[in-house]
Amino acid sequence: MTTRSEREKAQKLNEQHQAILSKLLREEDNKYCADCEAKGPRWASWNLGVFMCIRCAGIHRNLGVHISRVKSVNLDQWTPEQIQQKSSEAAPPSTSPSSQPDRSKQEKEREKKKEEKKKEKDTDKVERHNNTKQSECRASPKKSTEPAVDLLGL
Incomplete structure (x- = not known):
C-alpha cells in the first residue's frame, strides 16, 4: 500500500514528465508524425526517440518491444529513465547553425x-x-437467352 505522500510525489513527478513531453511536442520537428507526417502526434516510441500518430503507434506496437516501445503522451505514466531517453533522442545532435537545416x-x-x-x-x-x-472490355460477350440447339425439335 502506498502512502499519501508517495502518491502525491508520484503525481507531481508525472506532471513534470507531462510538461517535458509537451515542451518536446512544441518543437517544430516533433509537430508531425515521424512515419506518415500526420499533424499533432500524441504517441511516442521512447526507445527510438520519435513522436507518432495513433495509427503508426499501432504499427510500431506490432513490431514488438524489442524494436519499438510505444507509449501515449497523455494516457501513460512515464518513468524518469524513459523521459531522459526520450529527451536525449529528441534533441538534435548539434546546435551549430550549419548543422541545422x-x-x-x-x-x-x-x-x-x-x-x-x-x-x-x-x-x-x-x-x-x-x-x-x-477487365470490362475483355469480358466475354453476353450470351443469348435462346438455346443454341432446339432440343424439342419445335
Whole structure:
C-alpha cells in the first residue's frame, strides 16, 4: 500500500514528465508524425526517440518491444529513465547553425512529400480505373437467352 505522500510525489513527478513531453511536442520537428507526417502526434516510441500518430503507434506496437516501445503522451505514466531517453533522442545532435537545416527548407521538404503521396494516390486511382475498364472490355460477350440447339425439335 502506498502512502499519501508517495502518491502525491508520484503525481507531481508525472506532471513534470507531462510538461517535458509537451515542451518536446512544441518543437517544430516533433509537430508531425515521424512515419506518415500526420499533424499533432500524441504517441511516442521512447526507445527510438520519435513522436507518432495513433495509427503508426499501432504499427510500431506490432513490431514488438524489442524494436519499438510505444507509449501515449497523455494516457501513460512515464518513468524518469524513459523521459531522459526520450529527451536525449529528441534533441538534435548539434546546435551549430550549419548543422541545422533551415525551417523553411524542412517545410518545403514536407510539402514535397505530401505532393508525392498525393500523386501516388492519384496514380493508383487511375490504374485501378484503367484495370476495371480493361477487365470490362475483355469480358466475354453476353450470351443469348435462346438455346443454341432446339432440343424439342419445335
